Amino acid sequence: MAAAPVDDDKAALRPVLLAARREIVAARDRDADDSALAERVRALVYELRLVGGDTVAAYEALRTEPPTAATISALATHGIRVLVPVTLPDNDLDWCDAADERRMPLGPDSVSAAGLVLAPGLAADTAGTRLGRGGGSYDRALLRRGTGARVVVVLHPGELRDAREAPLPRDGHDLPVDGVLTVDGTTWL
Template sequence: MTVTPASDDGNGDSGDKAALRPGLLAARRGIVADRDRDTDDAALAQRVLELVHELGLTAGSTVAAYEAMRTEPPTAATLSALAAHGIRVLVPITLPDNDLDWCDAADGRRMPLGPDAVSAAGLVLAPGLAADTGGTRLGRGGGSYDRALLRRGAGSRIVVVLHPGEVRDVRAAPLPRDAHDLPVDGVLTVDGTTWF
């Protein structure tokens, strides 16, 4: 029998993270209620194209992204814009153990390419609930991206996509970081990219 410590939510996260998530989700619902999703979708797509250009990614390059759910910053226009510029886009498939496999977003059949496919991406756009300026990303607690990001390629940049207001100053309000948490390189909002 495995005993999970009281300070662990079962996914390797500290209890501090689990305690933060309900408040962050409630705050996100408030943010989303005040925003126009279509406007944000178009703005994020433009910001991602600027980021791709800044990183020197060209047609034939690979970007790992995700298909936004519910209150996450929208990504439909981003996926389309990347494809229109000849960028290969990988999106995740969640496996039964919460690890991530990847498929080509342009492949309507969603054929799995394997968990290591993310290593081909020059840029990984990761979802999250919040980040701090020290590079700590807080996700939903399943550990999927913690595992997947360990497989990124050398030189790949990891950028978490958030709504404005979801980035904390690490000096004033740092997010808890566990040993398995891989820092992100920056955050992208409709206002642009901030590098840490």
């Protein structure tokens, strides 16, 4: 019965985080952020020793999310295969090769090939808790990631919280993340 209060806490927190995000986005230069994030991801890929032929799972950002178009392009330019998700009717994720114009599904297990998963989120805390939009899509997909794959949440500056001061609610099924990436760089958790 402990799950209901955590779910209620998450549901109450999401509109607050979305409102804060709208304010953040209004004050940001999306094109500059897109370029800066691509540079940060290139540095992250180098740090993780990913090379041409390796795979990164990313996502195509919604308007209020940190932009990912330049990141996907930069990764592809360096020979890295980029998988992007397609949400299935049950909210699980299938994956497509971002370079495939037909967007042919590769299967939910294809994320296991990724050495790095760039995940969306509304916020994360320094204990590795990620709060998403509430569908559970990434928690299910992350169960299928490959051994040693790092999971990094892409956020706007100010969306990483100190877990000692403002921890995010966490259920037993919520998988921890390894880091947070913003235009300011990567924070390992």
